[in-house]
Amino acid sequence: MQASATELAQHVAEGLQRTPKTLSSMYFYDDAGSRLFQQIMELPEYYPTRAEFSIFREHGPAIAAALHPEGAGEFALVELGAGDGAKTKLLLRELLQANTEFIYAPVDISAGAMTGLVEALGRELPALRVVPVVSDYATALTQLPTRPGSKAVLFLGSNIGNFHPADRRDFLRKLAAPLAPTDRLLIGFDLQKDPRRIRAAYDDAQGVTAAFNLNLLTRLNRELGADFDLSQWEHYTDYSPLNGAVRSYLVSTCAQKVHIEALEETIDFAAWEIIHTENSYKFTLPQIEALAAEVGLRVVASFTDAAGDFADVVLAAQDE
Incomplete structure (x- = not known):
């Protein structure tokens, strides 16, 4: 097996021994999963993408200014989990129109998504200097300190909500550690709102979200020889307004055995046993400020859509 398949096999071996059984949402994003997520972003129930688009359209110049402090010189705009870059293109156009000296370094685990993004940028923004990175977040984070000049790191689309609280703090500390005084982070946070709207966004009427979740099993069948x-x-998904957590599961509808060839193991599942596949936490603005302070960051600017559904928050290292 290739290294990536070995890592996946190790993750599955560990995750399916837990109680409850657990698999990470990071493995949703093979090429098929990335295509399904593009469909999810266009669903009527899925408000986060539209909300964040509206923020970039309305506040583009102010966001660009917040990410590149005056006198900071040339910088690298690094985007973790770039996908198709649709929202980011609005910001890229702002920076190009302002004659800002910068390079764009999109990071994505999906080679297919990256190829599509680079080709699209070549057509739409030919003046843009692009340095693509096909990598997971952990590897990309280790490379951030090696880039010369200042940097702005984007982590959009409420991806921060997919982390367990302890993992979230650890991830943000790793982002904060290499930041120079002129460096900036821009992180998208989905805000708490009507619980019914939130739940519908993760269990749409057309079943695209269900297909996205189930595609994880298709990937295990293909890459690990599972059956x-x-x-x-x-x-299945639920949402708790008490802690702001959406939790998604795969539910076994009967007692069954699943053989995974790469592990040389057969896993027993009871009827209605679950595999926990994703968390998606929702936040309040005071929670975001408190989280930033806890990990050595400060809020420089916060931009929300008109309905208050979503916030893009610019962060910097705390003053010495």
């Missing part, structure tokens, strides 16, 4: 029968699994 999951998708007709015996269902997507």
Whole structure:
């Protein structure tokens, strides 16, 4: 097996021994998963993408200014989890129109998504200097301190909400550690709102979110030689207003055994047993400020859409 398949096999071996059984949402994003997520972003129930688009359209010049303090010189705009870059293109156009000296370094784990992004940028923004990085976040984070000049790191689309609270703090500390005084972070946070709207965004009427979740089993069948029968699994999600957490699961609809060739193991599943696949936490603005302070960051600027559904928050290292 290739290294990536070895890592996936190790993750599955560990995750399916836990109680409850757990798999990471980072493995959603093979090429098929990335295509399905593009469809999710266009669903009527899925408000976060539209909300963040509206923020970039309305506040583009102010966001660009906040990311590149006056006198900071040339900088690298690094985007973790770039996807198709649709929202980021609005910011890239602002920077190009202002004759800002910068390079754009999109990071994505999906080679297919990266190829599509680089080709699209070449057509739409030919003056843009692009340095693509096909990598996971952990590897990309280790490379940030090696880049010359100042940098602005983007982490959009409420991806920060996918981390467990302890992992979130650890991730943000790693982002904060290499920041120079003129460096900036821009992180998208989905805000708490009507619980029914939040739940619908993760369990749409067309079933695209269900297909996205179930695609994880298809990936295990293809890459690890597993024999999951998708007709015996269902997507389920819930939302708790108490802690702001959406939790997504794959549910076994019957007692069954699944053989995973790469592990040389057969896993037993009881009827209605779950595999926990994703968390998606929602935040309040005071929670965001408190989180920033806890990990050595400060809020420089905060931009929200008109409905208050979403916030893009610019952060910097705390003053010495």
